[in-house]
Amino acid sequence: MTPTRLFAALAAASLPTNAWAVDTVVSSQIGDLQVTTIADGLDSAWGMEFLPDSSLIVTEKGGTLRLVAADGTVGPALEGLPDIDAGGQGGLLDVALDPDFATNRLVYLTYSEAGNGGNSTAAGRGRLADDGTRLEGFEKIFTQLPKHAGNKHFGSRIVFDREGHLFIGLGERSDTPIREGAQKLDNHLGKVVRLNRDGSVPADNPFIGQAGALPEIWSYGQRNIQGGALHPATGEVWFSEHGPKGGDEVNVVEAGKNYGWPLVSFGVNYNGTPVGTGKSEGEGLTQPLHQWTPVIGASGMAFYTGDGVPDWQGSAFFGGLASRDLVRVAFDGRTVKGEERLLGDLGKRIRDVKQGPDGALYVLTDGSGGEIMRVAPVD
Numbered sequence: 249m250t251p252t253r254l255f256a257a258l259a260a261a262s263l264p265t266n267a268w269a270v271d272t273v274v275s276s277q278i279g280d281l282q283v284t285t286i287a288d289g290l291d292s293a294w295g296m297e298f299l300p301d302s303s304l305i306v307t308e309k310g311g312t313l314r315l316v317a318a319d320g321t322v323g324p325a326l327e328g329l330p331d332i333d334a335g336g337q338g339g340l341l342d343v344a345l346d347p348d349f350a351t352n353r354l355v356y357l358t359y360s361e362a363g364n365g366g367n368s369t370a371a372g373r374g375r376l377a378d379d380g381t382r383l384e385g386f387e388k389i390f391t392q393l394p395k396h397a398g399n400k401h402f403g404s405r406i407v408f409d410r411e412g413h414l415f416i417g418l419g420e421r422s423d424t425p426i427r428e429g430a431q432k433l434d435n436h437l438g439k440v441v442r443l444n445r446d447g448s449v450p451a452d453n454p455f456i457g458q459a460g461a462l463p464e465i466w467s468y469g470q471r472n473i474q475g476g477a478l479h480p481a482t483g484e485v486w487f488s489e490h491g492p493k494g495g496d497e498v499n500v501v502e503a504g505k506n507y508g509w510p511l512v513s514f515g516v517n518y519n520g521t522p523v524g525t526g527k528s529e530g531e532g533l534t535q536p537l538h539q540w541t542p543v544i545g546a547s548g549m550a551f552y553t554g555d556g557v558p559d560w561q562g563s564a565f566f567g568g569l570a571s572r573d574l575v576r577v578a579f580d581g582r583t584v585k586g587e588e589r590l591l592g593d594l595g596k597r598i599r600d601v602k603q604g605p606d607g608a609l610y611v612l613t614d615g616s617g618g619e620i621m622r623v624a625p626v627d
């Protein structure tokens with residue numbers, strides 16, 4: 249395939265004085281990028297992870313899981329997956345590797361699952377067979393409650409913290425009134441849950457022992473989480489979420505905190521009416537580190553720790569489904585220093601982004617004919 253040579257699309261502006269300003273796009277000098285398609289022909293690919301041998305494991309929303317060899321060869325669908333209720337925004341969603349994958353070969357999946365009352369997001373794990381053809385002994389370790397007869401806002405992303413806890417970012421199922429459940433603790437709608445790797449509940453979760461609260465809950469008031477990553481320096485768990493018409497967010501998720509949906513938002517409902525109180529903040533509600541209005545359709549997230557582009561150190565990258573680009577946000581700790589839009593010339597909906605073992609960024613494009621593209625500075 250012909251490498252496509254692109255230039256960073258920059259819009260220069262002064263440094264933002266607050267993180268909520270919308271069009272605070274700050275230029276930074278980076279060299280030209282070389283974008284190389286390493287695999288294609290994927291069908292509604294959703295999540296990917298690098299295996300220790302530099303191959304990739306990739307989900308497709310319709311319910312298939314594939315290995316992509318380091319040379320880009322796309323393998324057949326793996327066997328041994330759970331029953332997946334694909335449709336609408338649901339299907340096979342995120343994939344993550346156990347922190348001890350090198351020895352236990354455990355692969356974690358999130359997926360939508362049918363059940364009494366409709367469907368919801370579930371999570372489970374299985375062992376990647378030595379020959380790579382199947383997941384062995386797949387077991388479900390989490391079921392989002394309640395089920396709902398809908399087809400939207402299943403989330404979801406999986407992030408492991410440094411202690412090996414499994415964080416799953418979920419959705420609030422979108423429809424009115426069920427989305428109001430994001431503010432209640434008796435359900436898993438619009439939540440981040442924190443689990444041990446076997447699905448059991450860590451003894452120090454924030455709502456353990458609180459009457460009427462589900463013990464898996466770590467944080468609440470989230471809308472539809474489709475990006476997440478572990479901060480490489482601090483060990484914090486960061487998630488991005490989709491806003492409605494405006495108001496995509498980046499949050500550090502901390503124990504017991506309320507992130508505000510659907511009481512407050514930087515966006516409005518799709519019909520233009522205000523969300524909740526009509527405000528963007530409220531007492532007791534935790535503000536995002538960053539928000540996008542108009543939305544980018546934030547999906548996939550990766551912190552950059554490579555050495556190929558020094559200016560990217562400290563940056564987080566977000567796939568843009570709606571903006572059809574790759575969004576770099578430069579952070580100093582939790583403070584936004586600036587934002588840059590990349591790969592817009594491709595016009596692709598970017599579903600996931602990861603840093604590869606070679607230090608380059610890899611993006612996964614949505615829809616039919618999906619590609620995995622390597623993004624690195626021109627040598």
Ligand SMILES: [Ca+2]
Binds near residue numbers: 497
């Ligand atoms: Ca929020």
